Amino acid sequence: MPVYKAPLDEINFVLNDVLNAQSLTQLPGYQDATPDLIQSVLEEAAKLCENELQPLNRSGHEEGCHYENGVVRTPKGFKQAYDKYVEGGWQGLSFDPEYGGQGLPHTIGFVMEELMCSANMAFAMYPGLTHGAMNALHAHASEELKQRYLPKMASGEWSGTMCLTEPHCGTDLGLMKTKAVPQEDGSFKITGTKIFISAGEHDLTKNIIHLVLAKIPDGPAGIKGVSLFVVPKFLPTEDGEPGMRNGVMCGSIEHKMGINANATCVMNFDDATGWLVGEPHKGMRAMFTMMNAARLGVGMQGLGIGVVAYQNALAYAKDRIQGRALSGAKNPDKAADPIIVHPDVRKNLLQAKAFTEGARVLGYWVGMMIDMYEKHPDAKVRQEAEDFVALITPVVKAYFTDMGYEVATNSQQMYGGHGYIREWGMEQFVRDARIAMIYEGANAIQALDLVGRKMPQNMGRLLRRFFHPMQAELEQSMSEAGLVEFAGPLYKAFGKLQQATAVVAQKGMARPDEAGAASTDYLRIFGLVSLGWMWLKMVKVAQAKLAEGGDGKADFYDAKVKTARFFMEKMLPEVEFRFRSLMSGGKSMMDMSVEQF
Template sequence: MPTYKAPLEDIDFVLNDLLQADNLTKLPGFEDATRDLVSSILEEAAKLCENELQPLNRPGHEEGCHYENGVVRTPKGFKEAYQAYVDGGWQGLSMDPKYGGQGLPHAITFVLEELLISANMAFAMYPGLTQGAWNAIHTHANDQLKDTYLPKMTTGEWSGTMCLTEPHCGTDLGLIKTKAVPNDDGSYSITGTKIFISAGEHDLTSNIIHLVLAKLPDAPSGVKGISLFLVPKFLPTEDNQPGQRNGVMCGSIEHKMGIMANATCVMNFDDAKGWLVGEPHKGMRAMFTMMNAARLGVGMQGLGIATVAYQNALTYTKERLQGRSLTGAKEPEKAADPLIVHPDVRKNLMTIKAFTEGARALGYWVGIQLDQADHNPDLKARAEADEFVALLTPVVKAYFTDMGYECATMAQQMYGGHGYIREWGMEQFVRDARIAMIYEGANGIQALDLVGRKLGQDMGRLLRRFFHPLAGELESAMEDTDLLEFAGPLAKAFGKLQQATAIVAQRGMKNPDEAGAASTDYLRIFGLVALGWMWLRMVKVANAKLAEGGNGKSGFYEAKIKTARFFVQRLLPEVDFRFKALMSGAKTVMDLEADLF
């Protein structure tokens, strides 16, 4: 059975040594979010994840969810674990105190999400969806809806969903058929079928609040005619208890490759009563509020799964005796050496380590910028942070989840045949990780979002939020002999990213297919450069710490430097490949006629 230990030491390093998360206390509302408080919160979160949620992960995978006549039962133990989650006040961690939340920084929720996912991804999705729905209601709904629904969602007593996809359309939401007809009382009657609704029905909460995309009778066609509606499973009574059952039913649950303990539902809306969230026909905007947060959360799934898969592979490769080191027996008194003596095994471990630690740094940084975007009193700083987050969102979503799957596969590989056996738990990580590349906008869509929307936005202003500070940091690093070995390769990779950006913009203007054909390679380059940047910054911090004597953690800081070296020498060169592929243009991709495939 796999195990999990929250990587609190590395989290502390990233939050405090690298990102100075303490600075958030200077923002209004975050005064209490001191290093000490955050650290004790995370220690508690670690206990919940390690002791309550992780032990349910494999049993949940084996048992799955149960469906009968519209009722969904989660696997054994999930109800109790969810109650512990609610009782601990975890759902409201970074939610608005006005509705009962603790108002802590989003950055802390990012960390919490990583821990929950590592421990039990299928479980983590339930509160994750509530968070997304909460955000949309909080930002776009009127006060009456907010007052009714947010308090119960803040505690986690009620949960939330996002109902977007229909059988004939997922990516292309302009095609949806679900209808909303106005009632006399200001509510709407919603009718239609939604599929792939995670947590659409379950037994964890007393009510489920669906956010549903639908079309009003007078809706313009396409995405400009979509509105967002709040549809509760039970209509709230006057004292805000779950009252009359609404016309929404779960028709079935899907049999999936993974995340077996999370119910993926077909939801039938049959004259269900709902209320408009935001303005008519402006549903896509409201949806993107949910979606952007959700995309970052999904990115963290890549990190979370890679982390737990790494931990288990590390244990296994240290314990499993098999073969001898190529350079002579390392443990001659034993029948064989442990797997970790083998260079190829070590290369795999180093790859996952370099990814996860780099991704943690980047992911939390985006989390902090999200707080800046929401709380900084300086409007310019706020806008800049918002732009940074918007730019990085598709990168975090797609690059992290592609790598999460690659890393889980790599960790599974280290187990040999045992990795393929369910009992050992490694195959679950691969199967769970797989969905993150698909949902909340498949990774190809993320790449299109990056090149098609984010690059060109406001004449490249978003891009400057990333390019300018990186250029500045590289300039000084190139003059520091301790940093040159890291800054040099990164500068070259960054040069290729800039060149690719110019080419994509230029060619894409003439022929949009050029941007499309370049998109996934471009996003990958972006992700590699972003992680390279994080590694440069981590080396700077580690050097400084070591210069101060290392504070008893010299090994930890030296590991950072060696892992950074591995990253720039072994992983960053992928930029060369992707750059060359991208530069070859759209012709190689589009030239073959569809009927000759």
């Protein structure tokens, strides 16, 4: 059976030593978020994840959800675990205290997301969807709607969903058919079918609050005529309890490749009562609030699965006795050596380690930037932080999830035949990780978002939020002898990223297909360079700690330096490949006629 231990030492290193998260206490409202408080919160989170959620991961995968006549039952133990989650007050962890939240920094929410996805991704999706719905209501709903729904959601008593996709439209939501007909009392009657609704129906909460995209008749055509509605499963009574059943039913649940313990529902709305969130026909704007947060959350799923897959691959590599080291027996008194003696096994482990530890820094950093743009008193700092988050969101979503799948696959590979057997649990990580590349905007859509929206936005202003500080840090590092080994190759890769940016921007202006053709290579380069930057940051801290004697953790810091070296030597050169591919342009893709495929 797979194991999981929340990597609190690693997390503390990132928060306290690399990102200086104690600076968050200087933001208004976060005065109490001291390292000590955060440490005790994370210790409780680790207990929940290790003791309650992880033990249900494999059983949930095998059992799946059950559907009967519109009712969905989650796997054995999920309801009890969810109750503990609610008791612990986890749903409101980083939510506005005015509506029942605990008001801790979003950064901590990002850590919690990683832990929960490592322990049980299918479970984590239930509160994750609620979180997204809470954000959208908080940002766009009327005060009345907020008061009615948010406290119940922040406590975890009620859950939420995002209802976007229809059978004939996923990426292209302008094709949507669901209708919202205005009523005299100001409400709307919603009719239509939504598919792929995660956590659309289940037995964990007393009410389920659907955020639904629909078209008000006679509005603008296409995406500009889409509005957002809140549609509860049970209409709240005057005293705020679930009342009459609304006209929304789960028609069936999907049979999927993975995340079996999360109910993926077909939701039928039949004259369901809903209330407009935000302005009419501006639903996409509200939806993007939810979706951007969700995209970052999905990126953290990639990280979370990568972490747990790595932990299990490592345990197996130390334990499995098979063959001999090429350089001579390491265990001469036993029948064979553990497979961790083999270079290629180490290569896979180091790739997993280099990805997950680098991605953790970037992921938490994004969390801190969200805290900055929500709380910082200086508008300029807020703007810069918001720009950075907007820019990096598609990279976090796509690169983290592509790599999460790759790490899960490589970790499974280390188990040989056992990796293919369900009982061992490694195949679940691959199957669960797979969805993260698809939902919340397939990864190719993220790449288009990066080159088509984020790159040109405000004449490249978003890009400068990344390029300028990285340039400065690289220049400073190049002047330090101990850092040149790392900063040197990274500087070259950074140059390639800048060159690629110029080419894509220039070519894409005249011929959008050229930007499209370059997009996935470009995003991958961006991801690799970003991770390299994070490793440079970690090396700097580790070297400084080692110079001071290592604080009793010399081995830990030394491992950081070695892993950074591995990243620069073995992973960063992929930039060269992607750069060449990108520079060759889109002609070889676009020249084929449809019939020639």
